[in-house]
Amino acid sequence: xxxxxxxxxxxxxxxxxxxxxxxxxxxxxxxxxxxxxxxxxxxxxxxxxxxxxxxxxxxxxxxxxxxxxxxxxxxxxxxxxxxxxxxxxxxxxxxxxxxxxxxxxxxxxxxxxxxxxxxxxxxxxxxxxxxxxxxxxxxxxxxxxxxxxxxxxxxxxxxxxxxxxxxxxxxxxxxxxxxxxxxxxxxxxxxxxxxxxxxxxxxxxxxxxxxxxxxxxxxxxxxxxxxxxxxxxxxxxxxxxxxxxxxxxxxxxxxxxxxxxxxxxxxxxxxxxxxxxxxxxxxxxxxxxxxxxxxxxxxxxxxxxxxxxxxxxxxxxxxxxxxxxxxxxxxxxxxxxxxxxxxxxxxxxxxxxxxxxxxxxxxxxxxxxxxxxx
Amino acid sequence: xxxxxxxxxxxxxxxxxxxxxxxxxxxxxxxxxxxxxxxxxxxxxxxxxxxxxxxxxxxxxxxxxxxxxxxxxxxxxxxxxxxxxxxxxxxxxxxxxxxxxxxxxxxxxxxxxxxxxxxxxxxxxxxxxxxxxxxxxxxxxxxxxxxxxxxxxxxxxxxxxxxx
Numbered sequence: 215x216x217x218x219x220x221x222x223x224x225x226x227x228x229x230x231x232x233x234x235x236x237x238x239x240x241x242x243x244x245x246x247x248x249x250x251x252x253x254x255x256x257x258x259x260x261x262x263x264x265x266x267x268x269x270x271x272x273x274x275x276x277x278x279x280x281x282x283x284x285x286x287x288x289x290x291x292x293x294x295x296x297x298x299x300x301x302x303x304x305x306x307x308x309x310x311x312x313x314x315x316x317x318x319x320x321x322x323x324x325x326x327x328x329x330x331x332x333x334x335x336x337x338x339x340x341x342x343x344x345x346x347x348x349x350x351x352x353x354x355x356x357x358x359x360x361x362x363x364x365x366x367x368x369x370x371x372x373x374x375x376x377x378x379x380x381x382x383x384x385x386x387x388x389x390x391x392x393x394x395x396x397x398x399x400x401x402x403x404x405x406x407x408x409x410x411x412x413x414x415x416x417x418x419x420x421x422x423x424x425x426x427x428x429x430x431x432x433x434x435x436x437x438x439x440x441x442x443x444x445x446x447x448x449x450x451x452x453x454x455x456x457x458x459x460x461x462x463x464x465x466x467x468x469x470x471x472x473x474x475x476x477x478x479x480x481x482x483x484x485x486x487x488x489x490x491x492x493x494x495x496x497x498x499x500x501x502x503x504x505x506x507x508x509x510x511x512x513x514x515x516x517x518x519x520x521x522x523x524x525x526x527x528x529x530x531x532x533x534x535x536x537x538x539x540x541x542x543x544x545x546x547x548x549x550x551x552x553x554x555x556x557x558x559x560x561x562x563x564x565x566x567x568x569x570x571x572x573x574x575x576x577x578x579x580x581x582x583x584x585x586x587x588x
Numbered sequence: 589x590x591x592x593x594x595x596x597x598x599x600x601x602x603x604x605x606x607x608x609x610x611x612x613x614x615x616x617x618x619x620x621x622x623x624x625x626x627x628x629x630x631x632x633x634x635x636x637x638x639x640x641x642x643x644x645x646x647x648x649x650x651x652x653x654x655x656x657x658x659x660x661x662x663x664x665x666x667x668x669x670x671x672x673x674x675x676x677x678x679x680x681x682x683x684x685x686x687x688x689x690x691x692x693x694x695x696x697x698x699x700x701x702x703x704x705x706x707x708x709x710x711x712x713x714x715x716x717x718x719x720x721x722x723x724x725x726x727x728x729x730x731x732x733x734x735x736x737x738x739x740x741x742x743x744x745x746x747x748x749x750x751x752x
Binding site for chain 2: 280
């Protein structure tokens with residue numbers, strides 16, 4: 215049963231209702247959060263989603279398989295490649311397409327660049343949320359370089375439409391590897407700068423340490439994934455635990471936090487950028503020559519059946535469940551989006567904290583609204 | 589008491605660490621671009637709005653009105669009308685190529701489906717217009733002249749990527 219928002223409930227004289235959103239800058243999109251407050255302390259919380267529901271899943275039922283890929287870009291405009299990947303992998307799995315080695319490495323590289331892109335934006339937006347204005351200027355400088363690299367490869371800045379069923383449309387551009395090398399050479403130093411600027415700052419640590427503690431069991435019960443789960447000390451990363459593509463060949467660490475508070479989630483994301491840079495370095499060194507697209511039939515008609523594929527996106531486990539009935543269009547598509555389950559845990563970790571902490575906690579969850587509403 | 593002092597010193601040090609980062613940036617070269625005067629270097633594969641360029645070899649577009657792009661478009665942004673000859677029979681030539689910029693999502697699927705490389709996503713990114721009606725345009729009547737680094741790429745039917 216759906217619980218009614220607090221407006222319907224009878225509340226005591228001491229408490230009052232406050233709407234946060236739908237046009238609140240710290241919700242990063244159109245998300246409304248109804249807060250029940252006692253003074254400054256949050257006693258109840260109700261996230262009201264669905265403002266920008268676009269019924270992507272239903273739309274996909276009327277599109278041919280190759281047409282759906284650009285729609286998956288728009289679920290999460292910050293790490294579009296990972297979302298492409300889950301969908302494209304689902305079709306490939308149904309059709310039994312084996313990717314060339316080069317395409318797999320190219321996919322890994324684009325996905326990791328996207329993760330860096332997404333985390334850099336999260337870093338700058340989180341700084342804005344808690345009142346630090348400088349991080350956005352510094353992080354966007356590096357993000358711009360990454361975007362330029364991915365744009366040169368795919369043609370799009372945020373909605374890349376990078377993957378096609380069976381591989382890629384274009385090979386890497388000629389100067390991609392040299393640009394990547396140049397970027398990675400200084401990126402490590404830049405992450406250290408970011409940490410000195412914001413993450414280790416005494417004011418920020420005072421605002422985030424011990425705030426919004428999410429323990430391991432609650433996280434698992436709510437189906438929380440990604441950096442939020444890892445911040446609670448649970449070392450689950452699909453790239454390590456259920457390695458897809460060529461991720462098993464890379465040497466990287468699953469970053470975890472200890473206490474599960476807001477600061478741990480920040481730290482996990484900063485560490486993850488380092489690990490992504492490490493994967494990129496290895497992938498660039500191991501990149502084989504050869505074809506970048508498998509042989510795909512002109513008309514894409516997978517055999518009847520159902521399939522579930524999942525990838526570790528920048529926000530957590532993104533899964534695609536697809537049923538095909540043997541025609542050119544899918545019978546049903548269901549997207550399992552990480553932000554939705556990450557949002558659902560907000561109530562558990564926010565109640566009892568101050569209203570200013572809600573902004574910090576929400577920022578640390580790294581929500582993307584189109585993906586919640588779909 | 590000792591812990592309090594320790595935290596105090598640590599806090600002050602962390603503040604100065606952050607300030608050191610900002611101080612360092614005072615001596616770095618700015619990376620910003622004075623936008624309307626100076627333009628960024630657009631990459632070759634960038635997807636701006638769709639255009640149907642005039643082939644300088646023939647002085648006409650390459651479109652044969654085969655409707656492949658219409659079928660490839662995910663959200664029906666393209667509508668093609670065939671040229672009807674004087675004898676009343678349709679000719680393999682386009683008379684109207686209606687493109688709806690308002691619903692286009694720049695996915696490049698139409699360009700990829702075209703067998704004659706008649707259309708290309710240009711490097712035009714300032715596509716805002718004053719009223720909604722001007723978002724719907726006739727690309728065949730526009731007689732767009734492709735220039736810049738996309739031109740040789742398009743001439744070679746997307747085979748040679750020079751300067752990529």
